[in-house]
Amino acid sequence: MRWALLGIVAALALVLSVVLGPAAVPLGELLRSDIVWNLRAPRALLAFLVGGSLGVAGAGLQALVRNPLADPFLLGLSGGAGLGAVVAIGLHLSGPWALPIAAFIGALAALGLVYRLGLIGGASLDPRILLLGGVAIGAFAAAITTAIVSLADAAELRNAFLWLWGGLSGASWDSVLLVALYAPIPLAVLLAASRPLDLLALGEESAGYLGADVEAVKRRVYLAASLLTAAAVAVSGVIGFVGLVVPHIARLVWGHRHRSLLPAAFIGGGALLAFADTLARTVVAPRELPVGVVTALIGVPVFALLLRRWTIA
Amino acid sequence: MLRRLLFAVLVLAACRPDGWTAGRPAQRIISLLPSFTEILFAIGAGDRVVGRTQWCDYPPAALAVPSVGEGLPPNIEAVMARRPDLVVLYNAGPNVTAAKQLERVGIHTVLIDLNRLEDLGPATRTLGRLTGFEVVAESLATVLDSLAGRPPPVSTTSLAFVVWDNPPIIIGHGSYLDQLAAQAGARNVFSDVAAPSAQVSLETIVARDPQWIAVLSDSAAPPGFAKRREWRAVRAVRDGHFLLLPGSSFGRPGPRSGEAIQQLRALLAR
Numbered sequence: 001m002r003w004a005l006l007g008i009v010a011a012l013a014l015v016l017s018v019v020l021g022p023a024a025v026p027l028g029e030l031l032r033s034d035i036v037w038n039l040r041a042p043r044a045l046l047a048f049l050v051g052g053s054l055g056v057a058g059a060g061l062q063a064l065v066r067n068p069l070a071d072p073f074l075l076g077l078s079g080g081a082g083l084g085a086v087v088a089i090g091l092h093l094s095g096p097w098a099l100p101i102a103a104f105i106g107a108l109a110a111l112g113l114v115y116r117l118g119l120i121g122g123a124s125l126d127p128r129i130l131l132l133g134g135v136a137i138g139a140f141a142a143a144i145t146t147a148i149v150s151l152a153d154a155a156e157l158r159n160a161f162l163w164l165w166g167g168l169s170g171a172s173w174d175s176v177l178l179v180a181l182y183a184p185i186p187l188a189v190l191l192a193a194s195r196p197l198d199l200l201a202l203g204e205e206s207a208g209y210l211g212a213d214v215e216a217v218k219r220r221v222y223l224a225a226s227l228l229t230a231a232a233v234a235v236s237g238v239i240g241f242v243g244l245v246v247p248h249i250a251r252l253v254w255g256h257r258h259r260s261l262l263p264a265a266f267i268g269g270g271a272l273l274a275f276a277d278t279l280a281r282t283v284v285a286p287r288e289l290p291v292g293v294v295t296a297l298i299g300v301p302v303f304a305l306l307l308r309r310w311t312i313a
Numbered sequence: 314m315l316r317r318l319l320f321a322v323l324v325l326a327a328c329r330p331d332g333w334t335a336g337r338p339a340q341r342i343i344s345l346l347p348s349f350t351e352i353l354f355a356i357g358a359g360d361r362v363v364g365r366t367q368w369c370d371y372p373p374a375a376l377a378v379p380s381v382g383e384g385l386p387p388n389i390e391a392v393m394a395r396r397p398d399l400v401v402l403y404n405a406g407p408n409v410t411a412a413k414q415l416e417r418v419g420i421h422t423v424l425i426d427l428n429r430l431e432d433l434g435p436a437t438r439t440l441g442r443l444t445g446f447e448v449v450a451e452s453l454a455t456v457l458d459s460l461a462g463r464p465p466p467v468s469t470t471s472l473a474f475v476v477w478d479n480p481p482i483i484i485g486h487g488s489y490l491d492q493l494a495a496q497a498g499a500r501n502v503f504s505d506v507a508a509p510s511a512q513v514s515l516e517t518i519v520a521r522d523p524q525w526i527a528v529l530s531d532s533a534a535p536p537g538f539a540k541r542r543e544w545r546a547v548r549a550v551r552d553g554h555f556l557l558l559p560g561s562s563f564g565r566p567g568p569r570s571g572e573a574i575q576q577l578r579a580l581l582a583r
Contacts, residue, residue, distance in 0.1 A: 022513075023520030038546045039516045096540040099479070159477040162512075169480040169515060172542035286506060286517045288480065 002253060006264060010048075010271040017044035017278040022285030043171035047277045047291075048270035049179045050168070050232045051242050053187070055269020056262050057225040057232075058243030059250065060190045063197045063258065064221045065127040072229040072243035075134030079141030080110025081233040082164045086145045089160050090152050099163065100170070100234040106141070107230035113137050115222065125218045166237035166292045168277050175235045182231050186224035187266070193221050194258035201256060240292045242269050245299040252306045272299060338445030339399035339421075343392055345384040346403040348427050348567040350375050352437050353401075355453055355568040358444040364395040370561055371569070386411050393418065399443060403427060428509075430461035430492045433566050453568060460496070460571050468500040470581055472525035472556065473518055473549075478538035480512045489566045490527075497577035499525065519546045525581070527556040529564050556580055 018030070018040050025033045057072040064070075084106020088098050117133030118125045149157045196217040199207035208214050232239070250264040276294040283289065343364035344350040350369040353362050359374055366384030369375050381391040386407035392400060392415065400415055402408040404424040412422040423443060425436050434454040441450020472494055474484035484490045485506030494501045502521040503513065526549045528536050535555050538544045545551050556577070558564075563573050 021516050023516045034546055035516045035519050039519065039543060042543070094537045096537060096542075098537070159482075162477060162482070163479050167480045169478075170541070170543065174542050281514045281516075286503070286513050287508075287511045288514045290480070290512070 006267050006271070010267050010274075013271040013274040013278070014044055014048060017047065017274045020278050020282050022281055022288075038172070042173045042176045043168050043277065044274055045176045046171040046179065046235065047168050047274040049176070049183060050236050050239065051246075051273025052266035052270035053179075053183050053228040053232050054239065054243035054273070055246035055250070055265035056187060056190055057228040058269075059247035059258070059262055059265040060193075060197065060221045060225040061243075062247055063200055064218060064225070065131055066201070067127075067131065068248065069244075070131070071240075072225065072232070073238055073240070074138075075130065075226060075229075076110040076114045076137035076141065077107045077134075077226060077229050077233060078164070078238040079138035079145070080106040080108070080113075081230070081238070082106070082160070083141040083145045083148075084109070085164060086148050086157060086160045089157055090148055099160075100175075103164075103237075104230055104234035107226075107233050110137050110141060111223075111226045111230060115226075118222070124215055125222065127218070130222065164237050165290055166239040167280075167288075167290055168236050169288075170235065179231060179235060183228060186228045189220055189224040190228075191259075191262055193217050193224075194262060197221065197258040198256065238292070239273065239295060241296045241299045242273055245303045246272060249299075249303055249306055252310045339443050341395070341397045341399070342444070343381060343395055343397040343400045344369065345381075345387050345392075345401060345408070346427065346565075347371070347561075348565045349401045349403075349425065349436070349440065350378075351565075351567040351569065352433075352440050352453075353444070356437065356441055356444070356446045356450045358440070358446050361444060363397060364392060371567075389414050393420065399423065401425060401440065401443075427566060429487075429489050430457075430496075430566060430570060433461065433568075433570065434458035437568075457568070457570070460574070461492075463496065465495040466498045468495070469498050470525065471500045471502050471521075471523045472527045472581075473502050473521070473523040474527045474529075475518075475536075475538075476510055476529070478536065478541070478544065481515055481518060482510055482512050483518070485509060485511050490563070493563065493570070493574060493577060494527070496574045497581060499577070499581055515543055515546065519548075522547075523549055525549055525554045525556050527558060529560045530557045531559050531561075533557060 018036060021040055023035050025035055030036055054072055061070045061072060062068060081103040084102040085099050088102030093102065114130060114133045114137050118130040120129060196207065196212035199210050199212045204214050246269040247265050250261050250268050254260045254264045272295060276298055277291050280289040280291040280294045340361055341363045342353065342361050344353055344362055345366055347366065347369045350362065350365050351371055353359060354372050354375060362378050364381045365375055365378045367380045367382060379395065381395060382388040385403065385405065389411060397420060400420055400422045402412055402422060402424050404426045408424060412424055415422050423439065425439055426432050427436050434457045437450050437454040437457060441447045474490050476482040476484060483503045484501065485508045486504045487507055488509040491501045491504055502523045530536060535553065539550055562569055
């Protein structure tokens with residue numbers, strides 16, 4: 001029942017995002033329209049893939065650091081991606097993919113640094129240090145970014161922040177293909193870690209007694225979730241709230257078992273982002289809202305409602 | 314409340330009829346907007362300009378004047394170090410605070426609006442009065458007023474100004490560039506957007522199908538987004554119909570606005 005409902009919601013979100021848009025496309029011409037084929041369809045699919053990836057990455061990281069406030073962007077990736085993007089613009093790297101590639105490299109660099117910091121106490125990855133290191137590296141990268149933007153001449157640099165705040169304007173079949181080929185690997189790694197992630201909730205020691213290879217799981221989950229997030233930020237900037245709120249909603253409805261929690265977070269995150277993007281494109285047409293604003297406006301009330309029902313029940 | 318009062322006093326101070334200059338034209342002027350620098354040079358007060366922003370690149374003689382940095386907001390110490398007796402600022406939030414700080418140390422300031430063509434005449438007259446070049450300023454202001462007052466020609470083509478590509482930011486009705494296009498005979502396809510600039514969906518640009526995509530750019534090469542797959546859904550992008558407009562001559566209202574309109578008209582006629 002819950003799965004059927006979720007499936008219907010997701011299908012509806014995808015259909016709506018292809019049918020609705022600021023440009024008037026008659027229903028009869030929907031399948032032949034260039035706007036639908038080259039702009040709406042890839043954008044809807046990219047929204048679904050990115051939203052799903054953020055949902056799963058968020059669920060994985062929250063389980064890993066055992067902190068409900070964990071968000072895929074908390075671990076320094078957004079700062080690293082922003083720095084990469086600004087450096088690319090500052091160095092006048094041209095080419096259609098310069099910005100996404102630079103952002104991806106920036107995010108990977110931040111990931112590497114945070115990971116290294118997480119291992120600082122020895123061979124064991126400490127979740128607390130991961131969190132602190134993530135926040136610190138993120139702030140450090142953001143400081144360098146701001147310094148570059150305020151010292152450099154190019155007025156374009158200020159626009160890098162617009163890009164970074166997130167949005168799916170850059171969607172094309174190329175970016176959909178890229179994410180569709182890339183995301184399944186970290187997604188599979190996370191799904192395969194479902195059982196040990198359940199055990200991790202009992203504490204690392206207990207999880208170890210119950211047969212989980214805690215160290216390997218922590219590393220695998222951290223790397224897979226971060227790699228998912230890095231790809232998401234490269235194609236669509238920092239889209240907030242999906243990775244924070246969707247895992248909680250999924251947990252309230254599906255419980256704490258990751259074998260069902262992770263798929264639910266993927267479909268739910270995808271549906272939320274596809275739906276939010278449709279609203280972003282249409283409610284103030286011909287203008288457009290930043291999609292992160294809409295995800296927060298929808299996600300937070302839904303979350304509050306569920307939280308209320310859940311705590312009363 | 315106190316802050317609002319201060320603000321009101323400040324605005325009054327900044328806008329007061331320039332009594333203090335009545336008998337004594339400003340001798341050491343700092344211009345904190347490229348447009349003001351151009352006007353000051355055009356009315357013959359160029360040799361009184363002792364400071365400019367790093368963006369003030371016209372006329373070439375202006376480059377010989379020391380730069381005091383970005384201008385918005387100004388670096389107060391750099392401005393004071395030039396010992397000006399008048400600082401001309403663009404009327405915007407951070408500059409209002411800066412003007413207050415400068416007035417406090419005894420430097421006279423003036424905040425001037427300059428967003429659209431019709432602001433050019435009044436701005437020129439104000440600067441003429443403050444420098445004692447009223448006569449030249451008046452004749453320039455008359456020319457600029459006629460530019461703003463002229464009914465635009467019937468548009469024969471259409472364009473969209475793209476300021477940024479991801480997310481797409483375009484120029485709307487409330488802007489100088491929209492006026493420039495109208496005067497050059499091109500309809501801005503986003504003139505129904507009231508704001509000076511706004512984020513829009515790419516599909517809106519496709520649906521409105523402008524004949525030209527105008528970009529403020531100092532390079533002769535098409536912008537980077539021309540090669541992006543999603544942008545190729547826009548017909549003007551596929552056809553390579555780009556208007557690459559140098560920022561110095563097109564990006565700001567000023568004495569050269571008339572020339573900019575002529576140039577744009579010539580580009581559109583290609």
